[in-house]
Amino acid sequence: MKTLVIAEHDNTELKSATLHAIGAAIKIGGDIDILVAGSNCDIVAQAAAQISGINKVIKADAPPLEHQLAEDIAPIIVDLASNYTHILSAATTFGKNTLPRAAALLDTQQISDIISVESADTFKRPVYAGNAIATVKSSDSIKLITVRTTTFDAADAAGGSASVEDYSAPASSELSKFIKHELSTSERPELTSAKIVVSGGRGVGSEENFAIIEKLADKLGAAIGASRAAVDAGYVPNDYQVGQTGKIVAPDLYIAIGISGAIQHLAGMKDSKVIVAINKDEDAPIFGVADYGLVADLFDAVPELEGKI
Amino acid sequence: MKILVPIKRVVDYNVKIRVKSDNSGIDIANVKMSINPFDEIAIEEAVRLKEAGKASEIIAVTIGPEKSQEQIRTAMAIGADRGILVKTNAPIDLGGVEPLAVAKTLKAIADKENPDLIIMGKQSIDDDSNQTGQMLAALLGWAQGTFASELEINDGSLQVTREIDGGLETLELKTPAIITTDLRLNDPRYAKLPDIMKAKKKPLEIIEPSDLGVDYTPRLEIVSVNEPPTRSAGIKVESVDALIDTLKNEAKVI
Ligand SMILES: Cc1cc2nc3c(=O)[nH]c(=O)nc-3n(C[C@H](O)[C@H](O)[C@H](O)COP(=O)(O)OP(=O)(O)OC[C@H]3O[C@@H](n4cnc5c(N)ncnc54)[C@H](O)[C@@H]3O)c2cc1C
Numbered sequence: 001m002k003t004l005v006i007a008e009h010d011n012t013e014l015k016s017a018t019l020h021a022i023g024a025a026i027k028i029g030g031d032i033d034i035l036v037a038g039s040n041c042d043i044v045a046q047a048a049a050q051i052s053g054i055n056k057v058i059k060a061d062a063p064p065l066e067h068q069l070a071e072d073i074a075p076i077i078v079d080l081a082s083n084y085t086h087i088l089s090a091a092t093t094f095g096k097n098t099l100p101r102a103a104a105l106l107d108t109q110q111i112s113d114i115i116s117v118e119s120a121d122t123f124k125r126p127v128y129a130g131n132a133i134a135t136v137k138s139s140d141s142i143k144l145i146t147v148r149t150t151t152f153d154a155a156d157a158a159g160g161s162a163s164v165e166d167y168s169a170p171a172s173s174e175l176s177k178f179i180k181h182e183l184s185t186s187e188r189p190e191l192t193s194a195k196i197v198v199s200g201g202r203g204v205g206s207e208e209n210f211a212i213i214e215k216l217a218d219k220l221g222a223a224i225g226a227s228r229a230a231v232d233a234g235y236v237p238n239d240y241q242v243g244q245t246g247k248i249v250a251p252d253l254y255i256a257i258g259i260s261g262a263i264q265h266l267a268g269m270k271d272s273k274v275i276v277a278i279n280k281d282e283d284a285p286i287f288g289v290a291d292y293g294l295v296a297d298l299f300d301a302v303p304e305l306e307g308k309i
Numbered sequence: 310m311k312i313l314v315p316i317k318r319v320v321d322y323n324v325k326i327r328v329k330s331d332n333s334g335i336d337i338a339n340v341k342m343s344i345n346p347f348d349e350i351a352i353e354e355a356v357r358l359k360e361a362g363k364a365s366e367i368i369a370v371t372i373g374p375e376k377s378q379e380q381i382r383t384a385m386a387i388g389a390d391r392g393i394l395v396k397t398n399a400p401i402d403l404g405g406v407e408p409l410a411v412a413k414t415l416k417a418i419a420d421k422e423n424p425d426l427i428i429m430g431k432q433s434i435d436d437d438s439n440q441t442g443q444m445l446a447a448l449l450g451w452a453q454g455t456f457a458s459e460l461e462i463n464d465g466s467l468q469v470t471r472e473i474d475g476g477l478e479t480l481e482l483k484t485p486a487i488i489t490t491d492l493r494l495n496d497p498r499y500a501k502l503p504d505i506m507k508a509k510k511k512p513l514e515i516i517e518p519s520d521l522g523v524d525y526t527p528r529l530e531i532v533s534v535n536e537p538p539t540r541s542a543g544i545k546v547e548s549v550d551a552l553i554d555t556l557k558n559e560a561k562v563i
Binding site: 067069070071074092093094096097098099100101102103104105107108109110111112113122126127128129130131132133134135136137138139140174175176177178179180181182183184192196220228231232237238239244245247252253263264270273274275276282287288289290291292293294295296301304305308309 | 320322325326328335347402403407408409412431432434435436437438439440441443444445446447448450451452453454455456458468471472473474475476477478479480481482483486491492493527528529530531532533534535536537540542543544545546548549550552553555556560562563
């Protein structure tokens with residue numbers, strides 16, 4: 001068994017999602033290599049080499065790879081594939097964008113968003129917005145897999161001393177060109193790895209009102225999430241969306257405020273350890289999954305909570 | 310410009326699904342079926358491009374059972390000009406026609422139809438794989454703009470804004486290209502009765518997978534399908550003070 005994990009990074013920092021993907025690779029067993037593809041990404045390759053239990057880091061460092069476009073990363077994965085039994089990436093937007101492109105070129109049916117490794121060829125994955133769990137067995141000779149980061153422990157980022165091998169990437173396909181990024185900047189913890197998440201929904205009512213959610217989050221050192229309705233209404237940016245088609249979170253504490261609890265939202269947060277719901281409608285479905293429910297107007301309860309915590 | 314829009318028949322997003330008692334799959338008998346919500350957004354986007362004078366023809370294509378004609382007609386009511394059904398009796402949610410097989414089918418259709426653009430949903434809400442668009446782009450050797458929240462087409466240049474984990478990313482794609490839709494791309498219209506009537510008369514071609522030379526033998530065996538662990542409802546607390554007290558002393562999470 002030999003696994004290649006595709007590193008996720010921004011050419012300076014290795015994202016923690018990668019450590020969770022490695023966590024899944026450890027469950028599969030055997031040697032683990034990491035591919036770091038980017039531009040001026042040596043610092044990331046060095047960080048990857050420190051991860052405990054890594055055999056080798058493969059570094060593809062070239063200017064056209066700066067923005068890690070799927071059209072250029074997939075051929076690298078395809079080229080390296082024959083050395084591996086498994087190729088993994090985190091089920092982030094990067095992994096979801098890139099890995100299926102490589103899978104099709106390898107004539108492999110990818111397994112998306114696994115939540116457990118049953119054996120080297122059998123995995124569990126949620127389907128139907130997490131309302132069912134499918135156990136699937138792959139007959140492909142190389143298994144391409146994306147990993148739900150919240151269900152696998154992070155590998156230890158320190159303690160390893162893997163070698164770094166240079167790989168010279170083929171010329172860019174020039175199919176797509178990066179124009180710009182509009183990235184959310186925040187001092188708060190990252191949503192998918194935060195210990196506490198405070199989420200607001202349509203009930204919050206406006207972008208201005210979201211300030212009360214932010215204040216509570218800051219008091220708790222929490223990340224901020226949102227329902228689709230809150231994102232669609234423009235209260236918060238798209239990358240705050242928690243749910244079936246947004247981000248999956250599983251913090252120690254999830255506080256849902258003014259969120260009704262549609263199945264698509266629950267799909268993204270119901271594995272949280274403790275769920276608190278604040279909603280003025282005592283019949284809101286969110287109370288069906290909440291450990292602690294408070295039936296109250298959020299405009300009274302949230303400032304009071306923030307003041308007293 | 311010719312636009313191909315692949316769509317899928319799925320269990321309606323409002324339905325609370327049930328796992329079959331023999332754990333072989335989901336019980337979809339007598340359940341409300343709809344066009345996958347992301348695909349509806351794809352159709353809407355194509356229709357808007359046509360209304361803006363940027364597209365000339367929209368072809369909706371689906372792979373599924375005979376009854377998927379209903380979803381093709383819905384797409385036609387929104388504005389697709391004609392439809393193609395690749396008819397199969399294999400399940401299309403789990404354990405049947407998989408994303409790779411769908412991508413191969415769509416490649417064969419794209420090779421025949423030569424579209425300039427393919428717009429499709431980023432994921433179908435049944436098997437939640439989020440693969441088909443990327444796979445199709447790979448098989449065709451085209452650029453891909455996944456998870457799109459904005460699409461701008463001017464004089465042969467195509468810019469797509471993508472929803473990514475950190476925010477937004479804008480790419481310029483060579484055409485022909487594949488776009489997969491995210492929720493914010495548009496708000497699909499409701500089809501009006503006259504359009505629904507008109508849709509009934511639009512051409513719909515029915516073909517077999519074997520006509521396209523694609524094989525639907527699954528690569529993934531469904532070992533079992535189970536209910537997720539259920540989370541039981543907890544307690545209601547009476548006040549903010551009581552909430553803080555439980556979080557501190559009982560749950561010990563703050
Ligand atoms: C294809 C598809 C994908 C989707 N993906 C996602 C997804 O990833 N994530 C997601 O979240 N949704 C998703 N949805 C949308 C989902 O179905 C719901 O529409 C959405 O989650 C509702 O958001 P909400 O709970 O904020 O709004 P609502 O359902 O409108 O609920 C608002 C709640 O606020 C409460 N409220 C109002 N005012 C107050 C007040 N003053 N004090 C206290 N409570 C108050 C109300 O009682 C109500 O319960 C998806 C839908 C589709 C079709």
